[in-house]
Structures are given as C-alpha cells and as structure tokens.
Amino acid sequence: MKRQFFSTVQAPPFLLGVMCLLAMAGCGGSNSSKATTTIIDNTATLTAGAGPNGLSGGIVNGLYVSVTVCQHGTATCATIDNVQVDTGSIGLRLVPAGLGSVTLTPINVNGSPLEECIQYGDTSYSWGPLELADVQIAGEKAVNIPVQLLGQGVSATPPPSATQPTAGGASCLQSTPISTLPGTPPGNEDTVASLGSNGILGIGGFVFDCGNNCTTVSFTAGYPYYICPNGTCQAVGVPTVDQAVNPVAQFISTDNNGVMITLPSIASAGAVTVSGTMNFGIATRTDNALGNAKIYALDQCGNFPTVTFNSATYSDTQCTNNTGGLGGFLDTGSNALYVSDANTLKTFGISDCASGTAGFGFYCVSGGTATLSNVNFIGFGGVGSANISLNINNATTLFSTNNAVFNDVGSDSVPNGGPANDFWDLGMPFFLGRTVFVGIAGTAAPTGVNAPNGFVAF
Amino acid sequence: MSYTKAILSALLVLALGSMPASAGLGQPEASVTSDQLHMKSEHRVQDFQAYRVHELANTEGAVVREYVSPEGTVFGVTWQGRSTPDMNQVLGNYVNNFQTATRDQTQIRQRRGITIKTSDFVYSNFCRMGVCSGRAYAPKILPGNVSAEVMR
Numbered sequence: 001m002k003r004q005f006f007s008t009v010q011a012p013p014f015l016l017g018v019m020c021l022l023a024m025a026g027c028g029g030s031n032s033s034k035a036t037t038t039i040i041d042n043t044a045t046l047t048a049g050a051g052p053n054g055l056s057g058g059i060v061n062g063l064y065v066s067v068t069v070c071q072h073g074t075a076t077c078a079t080i081d082n083v084q085v086d087t088g089s090i091g092l093r094l095v096p097a098g099l100g101s102v103t104l105t106p107i108n109v110n111g112s113p114l115e116e117c118i119q120y121g122d123t124s125y126s127w128g129p130l131e132l133a134d135v136q137i138a139g140e141k142a143v144n145i146p147v148q149l150l151g152q153g154v155s156a157t158p159p160p161s162a163t164q165p166t167a168g169g170a171s172c173l174q175s176t177p178i179s180t181l182p183g184t185p186p187g188n189e190d191t192v193a194s195l196g197s198n199g200i201l202g203i204g205g206f207v208f209d210c211g212n213n214c215t216t217v218s219f220t221a222g223y224p225y226y227i228c229p230n231g232t233c234q235a236v237g238v239p240t241v242d243q244a245v246n247p248v249a250q251f252i253s254t255d256n257n258g259v260m261i262t263l264p265s266i267a268s269a270g271a272v273t274v275s276g277t278m279n280f281g282i283a284t285r286t287d288n289a290l291g292n293a294k295i296y297a298l299d300q301c302g303n304f305p306t307v308t309f310n311s312a313t314y315s316d317t318q319c320t321n322n323t324g325g326l327g328g329f330l331d332t333g334s335n336a337l338y339v340s341d342a343n344t345l346k347t348f349g350i351s352d353c354a355s356g357t358a359g360f361g362f363y364c365v366s367g368g369t370a371t372l373s374n375v376n377f378i379g380f381g382g383v384g385s386a387n388i389s390l391n392i393n394n395a396t397t398l399f400s401t402n403n404a405v406f407n408d409v410g411s412d413s414v415p416n417g418g419p420a421n422d423f424w425d426l427g428m429p430f431f432l433g434r435t436v437f438v439g440i441a442g443t444a445a446p447t448g449v450n451a452p453n454g455f456v457a458f
Numbered sequence: 459m460s461y462t463k464a465i466l467s468a469l470l471v472l473a474l475g476s477m478p479a480s481a482g483l484g485q486p487e488a489s490v491t492s493d494q495l496h497m498k499s500e501h502r503v504q505d506f507q508a509y510r511v512h513e514l515a516n517t518e519g520a521v522v523r524e525y526v527s528p529e530g531t532v533f534g535v536t537w538q539g540r541s542t543p544d545m546n547q548v549l550g551n552y553v554n555n556f557q558t559a560t561r562d563q564t565q566i567r568q569r570r571g572i573t574i575k576t577s578d579f580v581y582s583n584f585c586r587m588g589v590c591s592g593r594a595y596a597p598k599i600l601p602g603n604v605s606a607e608v609m610r
Contacts, residue, residue, distance in 0.1 A: 058567045088570070088586045119541060121571030121585035175545040178560045196567065204587060221497075221520045222541025222590070302587055317610075318591055322521050322538050324610040331586065334570050338584070342575075352575050355559075361568060399566060411568070414582045414593065415575040418607030421593070423584075425570075 041139030042255045042280040043287065048263060048428065049273035050404035051196050052082045059196040060404045061335040061428035063263075065278060067092065067201060070134040071102055072144045077136075078102045082198045085261075085278065086333035087438050089202035090209040091244025092135060093118070093126060093148040095191060098198045104131035107146060107242050112227035114242060116148055117158035117172035118209075119222065124177055124187040126150045126195070127158040135247045137201075140280045142250035146242055150199075151190025159226060159233045170223035170235035200333075202246065203259055205302050205454030207442050209244040248280055249440050255281025257443035260288045261332065265433030268369060268393055270403030274432070282437050282457075283446035290446060293437060293458055296377065296384030297451035302441075304328040304424075306378040309340065312419040325414075326423035328377050330436060330456050334427030336362060337390055337410040339372070341417050348372065350392055352412065359395025363410040369393050375424065383450055386458070390430070407432040434458055482550035484596055487530040489550070490514070496547050497522060508604050509533075522548060525609050527601045534595030534609040542583050542590045549594055555579035556594075580606070 044065050051062040063085040069092075070077035080098035107114040107130050119125040130146040158172045177187025183194035192198055202209065214225055216237040225243075226233045249256055263276035279288040299305045301319035307328040308314070316327030342352045342363060348370040353359030373389040393408035407429045414421040430436075439445060441454035449455060481489040481496070490512045494501050499516040510526045520539030524532045535548045546553050559574040559581070571584030571592070583592030593609050600606065 058565060060566055090587070118588075119585060119590075120569045121542070121583050121590065122567070122569050123542060123545075123572075123583075124569065172541070174541045174543050179557065180561045196569075206587070209588060219520075219540060221516065221539055221543070222588075224588070301589070318538060318589075322515075323523075323536075326584075326591070329586075331570075333586075335566070335568065338570070355576075358565060361566065361573065412573045412575070412582065413584070415573050415580050416606040417582070417593075417610075418605070420607045421610050425584075 040253055042253070042285070044138040044278045044280070046085060046261070046263065046276040046278050047273060048276065048405045048432075051084070052192055052198060053196055055402065055404055057193070057196055059335070060399070060409065061406060062196065062404075063332045063428060063431075064197065065137065065201060067199070068136040069094065069099060069102065069104070069147065070136065072105055072132055072134050076102055080198050084197040084200045084333070086200050086202050087204045088329075088331035088333040089118075089200065090204050090206050090246050091146075091148060091202045092199065092247050093150055093202070093244070094199035095195060096128075096149045096152045097192070099149075104133045104147065104149070106131050109227050109236050109238065109242075110229075112229040113153070114236070114238065115154055115158070115226045115228060115233070116224050116244060117226065118224060119173060120189070122178065122181065123175055124181050124183065124189050124194075125158065125173055126189045127172075128152050128154055128190060130242065130244060137247065138280065140248075140251045140253055140255055142247045143252060145245050145247060145250045148244055150195070151188070154228070155231065157185065157188070159235075170217055170220040172222060172224060172226070174221055202244070203248050203438070204246070205258075205298060205438055205440050205456075207246050207249040207440060208240050211240060211243070214238055214243060215240065246440060249443055251280060253281070254444075255284050255288070256440075257284065257445065258282040258437060258439040260435060260437050261431060262435040263432045266405060266407055268391065268408050270398055270401060270406040272403055272405070274405050282439055290437065290457055293435065294384055294386065295449055295451065295455050295457045296379035296386060297381055297455050298329075298453050299327070299380045300453050301326075302329065302454060304377045305380050307424045308376045308378070309372065309374070309424075312344070314340075314419050314422055314424060324420050325417070328424035328426065330426045330430060330438070332428055332431060334425050335409070336427050337392065337429050338413045338423070338425035338427060339390065339410060340422045340424065341412045341415055343416050344418060344422065345370070345372070348392075350410070352415070353394075353396050357396040358399040359397075361411065362395030363392050363412070364396055365392055365394045369408060377424070379455075380451070380453060383455075405432070482524070482548045483532055483535055483552045483594055484599065485532050485550045487512075487526045487532065489532065490524050490526075493522065493524065493547060496544070506608075508601055509608070523609075525595070527599065531599055533599045533601065534593065536593035536609050538589075538591045540588060540590065542585065542592065552579055552594065552596060556581060
C-alpha cells in the first residue's frame with residue numbers, strides 16, 4: 001500500500017529521492033542531505049480562540065491555522081495566519097489583503113474571471129473570483145489549485161442585484177441579508193472585520209464544493225458560479241478542476257486522504273486560547289495512525305444517519321427525503337453544540353438564554369452543568385456506533401468571562417423542533433480533549449475502512 | 459453607515475424585497491399561489507386531519523412547505539435547498555419579527571445558522587456544505603391540536 005511509502009525506515013534511498021521531488025518542501029534542507037530529513041512535515045499548529053478581531057469581534061470557539069499561498073511555480077509567497085479551519089465546508093477562501101503584493105492566476109471562463117458566491121446560515125455571504133495558486137500548510141503542498149479571493153475586483157453584491165434580478169435564470173442569494181450583520185453592504189464578508197478571520201480553510205469530507213452539480217448549471221436557486229462580463233452576471237457550468245477544492249485532497253504527498261485534529265482538554269469555565277495540532281493524512285505514516293480511534297461511516301450528505309438519545313431517534317431524513325432533521329455530524333465551523341432543542345431538553349435544566357442576556361441565542365442551564373449521556377451516534381450502514389456524553393453549561397455565565405474557547409456551550413438545533421426536526425451538531429466543543437479524524441470521500445481510505453461517503457473517527 | 463453602504467443596502471433590498479409581502483406566514487391560503495409563481499415550482503397538496511400542507515418543489519430540489527390551518531391561514535413554513543429562500547416571501551409580515559429579533563442577537567456570531575424563539579415567532583435556518591434548511595412558525599396561530607414538530 002502507498003501509505004508505507006513515507007516511512008523512512010522502509011523506503012529505499014531511490015524512493016526518498018522521488019519523494020523529495022514530489023514533496024518539494026522540507027526536502028534537502030541547506031544544512032543536511034540525510035535521508036531522514038526528507039520526510040515532509042505533516043503537522044500544522046492550530047490555535048482556538050476569538051481570532052484576529054479579539055473578543056469584541058463576536059467570535060467564540062474559532063479554530064485557526066497558518067496557510068502559505070504562492071504564485072504558481074514561484075517562490076513569491078505570502079504566509080497568512082488566522083485562517084479558520086472548517087470541516088463543514090470545502091475550499092480555501094481568503095481575504096485578499098493577506099496576500100500583500102502576491103498576485104495569483106485568474107481562471108477565465110469565456111474570457112471573464114470566474115466568480116463564486118457562497119452563503120452562510122445567518123444570511124451573510126462571500127463573493128469573489130477563484131484564482132490559481134500553490135498552497136502550502138505545514139510542509140504539505142497543493143499545486144495550482146483554485147483559491148477564492150473574497151471581494152477582489154467584483155461589485156459588492158452577487159446576483160441578484162438591483163439591475164439584474166437573476167443571472168441567466170440563476171441567483172445566488174435568495175434572501176436579503178439581515179441588516180445588522182457586519183460588512184459593506186451588511187452581510188458581505190470580504191474583510192477580516194466582517195469574516196472574523198483572514199480566510200476559511202474548508203477541509204470537510206469531500207473533494208469539491210459543488211462537484212458534478214455545477215459542471216453544468218443544474219440548479220438555479222443558490223447556484224454558486226458566475227461570470228460577469230461588462231457587469232452583467234450569468235451562471236456558468238464549471239469543470240471540477242476549476243471549482244473550489246479541498247486543499248488536503250490535492251496535496252501532492254500521500255497525506256491527502258484526510259486530517260487528524262487534536263485539541264487539549266480545558267476547564268468547564270473555558271479558556272482564552274488553546275493550541276493544538278492538525279496532522280495531514282490518515283494512517284499514511286506513524287504520526288497519523290488511527291490507533292484506538294473507532295471509525296464511523298457517513299451517509300451521502302456527510303452525516304451520521306442516526307442519533308439516538310433519551311428514547312428518541314434523530315434521523316438524517318433530509319438526506320433521504322428532503323424533509324426533517326439532519327441526523328448528526330462533526331463540524332469545527334460550528335462554534336457550539338447545536339443539539340436537540342431546549343423544549344426537548346428541559347428536564348435536564350436546559351433553556352434558551354433570555355433576550356438581553358449575554359448568552360441569547362444559546363443554551364442556559366439551571367442548577368449547574370447539564371450532562372447529556374448515552375447519546376448514540378450510529379454510522380452509515382451500521383459502520384461504527386459511538387456512545388458519547390456532552391456537557392452543557394450556562395452560556396450567559398460563560399460569555400461573561402474573558403474566555404473565548406468553551407467545551408460546553410450549546411444551542412438549539414431547531415427551536416421546538418422535536419426529534420423529527422432536530423439534529424446533533426458536534427461543533428468545536430466536541431473537539432476539545434479529543435483526537436478526531438476526518439476522512440475525505442473519494443480518496444484512498446485506510447485499509448479495511450468501508451466508507452464510500454467519507455468517515456470520521458475518534 | 460456610510461453613504462455607499464446605505465445605497466448598496468437599499469439596492470439589495472430593492473432587488474430582493476420587491477415581491478409583495480402578501481404571501482407566506484400568517485397570510486391566507488390563497489397566497490400560496492403567489493409563492494408558487496415566485497419559486498417557479500410544482501405544487502402538491504396533502505390534507506391531514508388538523509391541517510393542510512402545500513408543498514412547492516422546483517426541479518432543483520429546493521422545497522418550501524406551507525402549513526395551513528382549517529381557518530385557511532398559513533401558520534408555518536419549512537424549507538430545504540441550496541440557499542435560504544427569500545425571507546420576504548416566505549415570512550410574510552412576520553419578516554418584521556425576524557428583523558427585530560436578529561437585531562438583538564448579534565453579540566456572538568452564529569454564521570452557520572440562527573435560531574429565534576419568541577412568544578409569537580419561532581425561526582431557525584442552518585447552512586452547511588452548501589445545503590440550507592430551516593423553518594418558521596407563529597405559535598399564536600398554531601391550531602391547538604397541532605404539534606410544532608409536524609412542520610418539518
């Protein structure tokens with residue numbers, strides 16, 4: 001198997017030479033030419049906290065990494081810190097200011113720059129061109145991949161606009177962003193101040209952000225890809241090679257089948273900031289072995305199809321029937337445990353924090369920390385079953401500290417939704433005190449893993 | 459707010475908010491037709507004992523369901539698709555409740571989605587991996603014998 005390839009102990013010298021050519025970084029350093037130095041560094045440092053805007057920026061449980069972006073084929077690079085690590089999206093998207101004077105290669109479709117619109121659940125959005133770059137994280141490198149530059153050289157609003165209700169029948173934003181959101185206009189997240197980071201590194205369990213659904217304009221509401229010749233936008237089909245892509249899946253090393261994220265345990269009152277690691281590759285070398293972690297296969301939508309708790313079943317019926325709940329999933333891009341709902345959990349002392357309190361929008365708890373035990377996450381096709389325990393603390397108390405990292409902040413998934421609508425989103429709090437693997441669908445899974453739609457392991 | 463920002467906001471509101479706020483939550487059952495035209499969708503009606511569901515589904519997998527009371531009023535809406543639908547359209551006059559509640563909720567950002575629970579308006583929307591889902595209902599016009607869980 002290929003994953004033995006990077007073992008220094010086992011690889012013969014000629015292979016190490018090949019690896020060096022492929023891996024580019026970390027090879028043949030100026031101070032040593034020994035074979036043992038040719039192993040590329042697959043470990044990136046993570047920081048969790050409030051991010052570049054500080055606590056007043058309104059971010060808690062942000063997870064950040066440093067990313068180096070280079071003009072393709074050159075040593076003209078910019079290293080950008082505070083890029084948010086997001087296992088709930090796909091693709092690298094950057095606030096262009098972080099690039100400084102480094103320019104990238106535009107992707108033109110019919111002679112016009114390819115633009116993408118992405119929207120977030122709070123009605124905010126990002127919009128800007130995709131350009132080609134070499135991307136390096138730790139010592140791992142992806143060559144000539146599309147990277148989105150938020151807000152660069154585009155009008156402030158994606159389709160629809162005032163003069164153009166739809167673009168060739170398609171439109172990205174259906175709903176007006178909430179007027180109090182940051183950004184110009186409100187909801188447009190193309191600055192560090194509005195995005196809360198220098199960019200987003202989407203490394204979820206898929207390779208492309210849209211894939212075959214966007215090689216032709218196969219849908220219109222919420223369609224992401226456009227060209228805008230002479231200021232008039234039209235939706236365009238885009239071959240996957242030009243779509244926003246999971247940089248990990250494009251690494252030229254064999255460490256391209258997923259990530260391993262390790263974060264330390266913290267006290268229930270939280271922490272100002274914590275440091276952790278992200279190892280690239282799963283079971284491709286000794287430092288990313290699965291060890292005792294159990295594997296959980298995911299459904300076609302990247303979710304656990306079934307979660308059971310307290311005699312109720314929460315199913316991903318949205319994936320199968322376009323209605324109801326989402327089952328369960330792990331997501332570093334969720335800042336809380338969005339689990340069940342306060343009405344369903346009221347016997348645990350859980351309620352919705354009142355309007356006007358610091359925790360409004362999150363769970364409050366009476367009588368100390370609430371513990372939800374025997375939450376069962378069941379993998380796709382029955383591959384893996386996890387019995388987990390979650391702590392929920394009072395968000396108003398937590399947010400009244402100077403801390404920005406919490407392992408016990410929660411929120412409704414769907415208010416009053418009940419098991420038919422609710423889901424179990426194991427956001428950032430779940431990752432603290434654990435090692436979690438996220439395996440990318442369509443890449444070389446570790447031996448014995450039966451997970452066609454990707455997997456998680458912990 | 460800068461002049462440019464104000465203009466851009468106004469233009470966006472013009473573009474997105476130009477549909478009459480006569481359809482959706484809290485409106486008569488007849489308003490469903492307006493939503494159907496807006497979504498360019500197919501229309502399926504399901505009758506249950508205590509309520510009726512109008513399902514508007516277009517060919518791209520976007521679905522909006524409107525829940526109608528025996529008195530003929532839309533008391534709840536749900537949606538699934540690749541974008542959050544036009545809130546002016548699906549929330550009707552309750553879009554004001556939406557705007558007011560979210561204004562109070564900006565201390566900690568929840569980019570993945572937002573939830574609102576007040577005595578007369580309950581809302582949630584969540585987007586991840588390019589897929590959004592959500593629902594909204596008006597508790598005060600929810601028929602007495604109908605559980606909020608049926609809106610899914």
